[in-house]
Amino acid sequence: MSLPPGFLDELRTRISLTHVVGRKVMWDNRKSNPGKGDMWAPCPFHHEKTASFHVDDQKGFYYCFGCHAKGDAIGFVRETENVEFMEAVRILATEAGMPMPERDPQAQAKADKRTQLTEVMEQAVQHFRLSLKTGAGAAARDYLERRGLDAATQDQFEIGFAPDGWQHLWDHLTGKGVAPDLIIDCGLARPSTKGGKPYDVFRNRIMFPIRDARGRCIAFGGRAMDPNDNAKYLNSPETELFDKSRTLYNYAPAREATGKGAPLIVAEGYMDVIALTQAGFGAAVAPLGTAITEPQLQLLWRVADEPIMALDGDRAGLAAAHRVIDLALPLLEAGKSLRFALMPEGKDPDDILRAEGKGAVQKLLESALPMVQLLWQRETEGRVFDSPERKAALDKVLREKIALIRDRSLQGHYGQAIKELRWQLFSPRRAPSGGGKSGKGGKGSWGKPDMAARPSTKQSLLATSRDGVQDHKREAVILAALIATPDICHDFETPLQEMECHDQLHAKLRDLLLRHAADGKSAVDAEINRAVGTDALENLMKLPHVAISTPVRHPGDVALARMTVAEELAKIAARRGLQAEIMDAAEDLMGLADEAVTWRLGQAAEARNRAVRSQQEDQAEYDLAENGARINRGEREEFDALLDKISFSKTRR
Structure with a gap:
């Protein structure tokens, strides 16, 4: 076949x-x-x-x-x-997702014809390039010079010119012996409806060859030189060679540049792509006069995981971005998404490059929005959500959009991101109690004089939540245990990297341990003393909750140190997990509260109570022996009473 x-x-x-x-x-x-x-x-x-x-x-x-x-x-x-x-x-x-073609006995003949068509297209490329250098192309050359396209760029993109006449290209190709039907099948000419010779499709236009992924010319785009022309840009009609929904301008060079590390940029037109490439952004492509299609998205994801949509900063550009979101949502996969660099109002990438230079475009690319952010902006920007009905309508629209994502894991992450954005929009924010003026004596809203807190007070542990204080203390115990016994650091490398340190000293000690633990305790001590000083380390070890910890009292005891670090890390993780669950349930209450939400809150509260009771029981029921073992206080009292009885009995004898 x-x-x-x-x-x-x-x-x-x-x-x-x-x-x-x-x-x-x-x-x-x-x-x-x-x-x-x-x-x-x-x-x-x-x-x-x-x-x-x-x-x-x-x-x-x-x-x-x-x-x-x-x-x-x-x-x-x-x-x-x-x-x-x-x-x-x-x-x-x-x-x-491509259906296998039916048996085609004439396939070889068609393949031969496609080869002939590409050869004709290459002849047209050369004709247009030569025409640009003639007297007829003077105005086109002036236009390209005004747009900042130097000779090297014109050669790189093989820019040409179609003279203003009905049969310039037709006469040139037929004079070279090209069959008339091949010229028409290439989309370069159309048959006359008046019985005359076929006429050229492109007239008085700057010509941009469009090449496929293998570098073969399959179509042209033409920019009108006449400002009164109805079509400013005109593309070749669809042919055996050209399907504009499956083609991207400059795709093959952009693919090569992306392979060398350049970000893949999707602009709106030929001139944007050429200007970006000339400025050093070599991986730039553009659709061909239509909105992005599904096959074009798949082409983009073949080249880069997160192409950047650099669309014009006008209403049409924003509408195009919104259409891309709706198209892309069902196609998203883990690691495959889009980012959006929206240009300033009324400007495209070419305008910004000419007015502000490469650095301005680079900043826009670096600040490109993830797709979920633009989706949120589309549904909320310029709208007021001052009633339950409006909030419910927003929730409904966003749920419907997220439901389009086929990947269940990705769908969950989108849902979580939307929840966080919703929380930021709707969560109640209390005004600062001492900031407003009541009109009498410069007092705040609570009738008390305004008193600014000292920086040291704001940063103290007493000014933070109790949970924050506990986490800070646990971090200190963890770090002290690891400094005393650095041999176990490799067992906790991942949780240490993820530990959110509450101050700079803790963060610095953690990083030093991760880098130098493998070098041994002497190396760790030397690096810590050099980086933070002996005083800082001594102050850490003298903290009451650190000084009484078993690993500090028994340095080098690997088993005790490993058990202590594991327990403290687990407590930090459990506390933060509970806090996240409570915040998540509370956020749901901002929407439609039901029995499931209240049940979750009840379970989270009970879990928190159990954690508190467990800590209190630890403090109330256990003592720490000299060897670091925990001894039940009740059992110890019973044992002491038994010893007293034995001693009393011996005395009586």
Whole structure:
């Protein structure tokens, strides 16, 4: 069976070789660079322990430096699944959502015709480029110079000019022996309705060749030189070569630049892409006069995990961003999303580059909004939510949008992000009690004189919540235990990295332990003394809750230190988990409260009470022996009473 022309190219465009190979191998995360599509793993074709199997996702090829196996996605499926070529194509087409074509006995003839069409398109590229350098192209050259496009950029993008005449290109191509039907099938000319010669589609326009992922010219875009022309920009009609919903301008060079670390930028037009590239943003693409489509989104995600939509800062640009959100939500996957760099009102990237330079665009790209933020802005900006009905309507719309996400885990994360934004918008904020004036004697709203708190008071533990004080004390015990016995640091590396230290000293000590614990206690002590000074370390160890802790009293006891650190870390995690649950349930109460929410609050409150009772029981029922063991106070009293009885009995004898 022969496949129709372009089918395999489309298939390779839609699938990711990393995804196909990833089902059979375990990637070496230390050696791989997912952002550049540069992946390494042990070879699936021969037994080895090192990662010598290389996948270049940008180029779509794999190669093993051990057994020299190489190929593309189709070849990989053939080798690993032990299937024939067409069956491998069928497997990948099903995965990509592409129906297999029916048997086509004329496929080879069509392939030959596509080759002929691309050859005609290349002749048109050369004709337009030469026309730009003639007298007829003088106005076009002046326009390009005013737009800041230097000669090197014009050559890079192969910019040309279509003279103002009905048959300039037609006469040139037919004079070269090109068949008339090929010119028409390329979309370069249209048949006359008046019985005359076919006429050129592009007239008096600056011409931008549009190339596919393999670098072949498949269409043109033309910018009108006549300001009164009805169509400022005109693209080729759809042909056997060109499907504008599946094509992005400058895609192949942008893919290469992204592989070298450049951010993928999606602009609105040719001039934006060219200006961005000339300014050093080499990975810029644009759709072709239409809104972003699903196939174009898949093309973008083949190249980058988070393309940046750099849309014009007008109402149309914002509307385009909103359409992209609705299109993208059902297609999102873990690690695949979009960010939005909205330009200032009435400006596009080209305007900003010419007026403010590269740095201004870089700042806009760095501050690009995640998609969830723009979704929230769309539903809330400029609206007032001063009634339960309006708040409920907002909740309904957002729930419907989040429900479009197919990935359940990602859906949950979006829901949590929306909850946090909702909390910020609707949570009640009490006015500062001493800031307002009542009109008498400069007193605040509570009738007391205004008194500014000292900085030291604001930062003291007494000014923080009780839970914050407890966490601070536990951090001190954890750090002291690890300083006394640094050999156990590697057991707690991850929770230590995630520990939110309450002051700079704790953070600095944690970082020093993580870096130098493996070097031994003497090295740890030396680094800490050098970094924070002996006084700071002595003050930490003298704190009452630290000085009485078992690991400090018995330095070097690995078992006791490990048990103490594990318990204190667990208490911090449990307390923060309870707090998060209570905040989450309280946020839900801002919406529609039901029995489930109140039950959650009751359970959270009871859990908190149990935690408090447990701590009180620890303090009330247990004493600490000299060897660090906990002794039940009641059992100890009974034991002491028994010893007294024995002693009394011996005395009487």
